Amino acid sequence: MLYDLFPLIGLWIVAAILWVLVFHGIYDPQHPEPLLRALLSLWLLAVTAAYFVVSWMRVGATIGMRAWKLRLVRDDGSRVDARTATLRFVLALVSLVLLGCGFWYACFDAGRRTWHDRVCRTRMVRF
Numbered sequence: 001m002l003y004d005l006f007p008l009i010g011l012w013i014v015a016a017i018l019w020v021l022v023f024h025g026i027y028d029p030q031h032p033e034p035l036l037r038a039l040l041s042l043w044l045l046a047v048t049a050a051y052f053v054v055s056w057m058r059v060g061a062t063i064g065m066r067a068w069k070l071r072l073v074r075d076d077g078s079r080v081d082a083r084t085a086t087l088r089f090v091l092a093l094v095s096l097v098l099l100g101c102g103f104w105y106a107c108f109d110a111g112r113r114t115w116h117d118r119v120c121r122t123r124m125v126r127f
Contacts, residue, residue: 001064002064003063003064003065003067003068004051004052004062004064005064005065005067006063007051007062007064008048008051011047011048011051012044012047014041015044015047016044016057019040019043023036034125049086049089052085052087052089053082053086053089056072056080056085056088057079057080057081057082057085059071060072060079060080060124065124067111069122069126069127070124070125070126070127071125071127072088072122072123072124072125073122073123073125074121074122075121075122075123079121080120084120084122086119087116087119087120088116088117088120088122091115091116091119091120092114092116095114095115095116101115102114102115102116112124113121
């Protein structure tokens with residue numbers, strides 16, 4: 001996950017620049033308008049989701065996963081579709097919010113699969 005933080009930072013910078021262009025210079029996360037703060041957060045979350053979902057669908061791996069020679073596949077070995085990738089992203093996000101419980105689960109699972117992998121019927125493989 002740490003490896004994926006670096007391309008995400010670049011994407012967030014580009015997304016912030018687009019935000020500033022669209023909203024005429026309003027980027028302050030502490031802006032007094034709560035709606036703009038919420039929209040900015042949703043925008044950055046959407047950019048993050050797009051990074052993971054598109055990477056998993058097109059290549060089967062994010063940049064960080066490629067560094068470790070990992071690929072995400074369905075249980076039958078096929079590519080992940082948009083619905084599965086989106087669901088996996090949402091569930092992984094929930095897992096992170098719950099102090100990473102879904103990720104820690106992989107340490108005790110016989111197949112080394114996380115909660116979101118179990119629910120989405122996906123798995124990580126080495127290539």
